Amino acid sequence: MLRALFFALYCWLVVECADLVHTNQVPCLGNGNSPFERNCIVPDLIDTAPTGAITIIYPDGSKVEFGNELDPETVNASVKTISWKADANSLYTLSKSDPDAPSRQNASRAPINHWLVVNIPGSDVGQGDVVMQYGGARPPQGSGLHRYVFFVFKQQNRIDQTGQDFTALKSSRTKFEIRDFARKNDLRHPVAGNFYVAQFSQFLAPNSTKTSIR
Helix, strand or coil, X not given: CHHHHHHHHHHHHHHHHHCCCCCCCCCCCXXXXXXXXXXXXXXXXXXXXXXXXXXXXXXXXXXXXXXXXXXXXXXXXXXXXXXXXXXXXCXXXXXXXXXXXXXXXXXCCCCEEEEEEEEEXXXXXXXXXXXXXXXXXXXXXXXXXXXXXXXXXXXXXXXXXXXXXXXXXXXXXXXXXXXXXXXXXXXXXXXXXXEEEXXXXXXXXXXXXXXCCX
């Protein structure tokens, strides 16, 4: 009887702690028709690929195009243009995540929360509630390419930010699982997405004064 109880407790701990460890599919098998599946964003970050696209343009005119490589200096400033097919009478959540910190093979700090805005009316991001300010890309030297993934979710209701969960979210960027956030806030599956990849450049040299976002 006692042995059975210990075994049950062990199984419970395994299940409860599993969400605390982020793992990537390495090597990426690249199966599926969606670029999110071919780049293993499904299942590394989310369970179902979005069917819609987010249009994202940076101040220098560079576009995010489903896995194109952009320099850290290009994406350092927040986006100039961002839009998606939206219902003007609905609210949306926008996220940007890096599942590859400090590297894709050793994602011990991942996912990094690079941007989180909730309660966006239509696609007017400027009118939404910012949970986490925008962060660019700061992959460590030698860590290879990182994926930087944008998702948009259609909300079922207005998201209340007064709980302890949101206090914790605003204090740390590390280990932010967007799939868990979506589940807790009844966001279901993302309706739109896009992503780019980036790697270390001299813009990120040690004497840089930029923030330590990965």
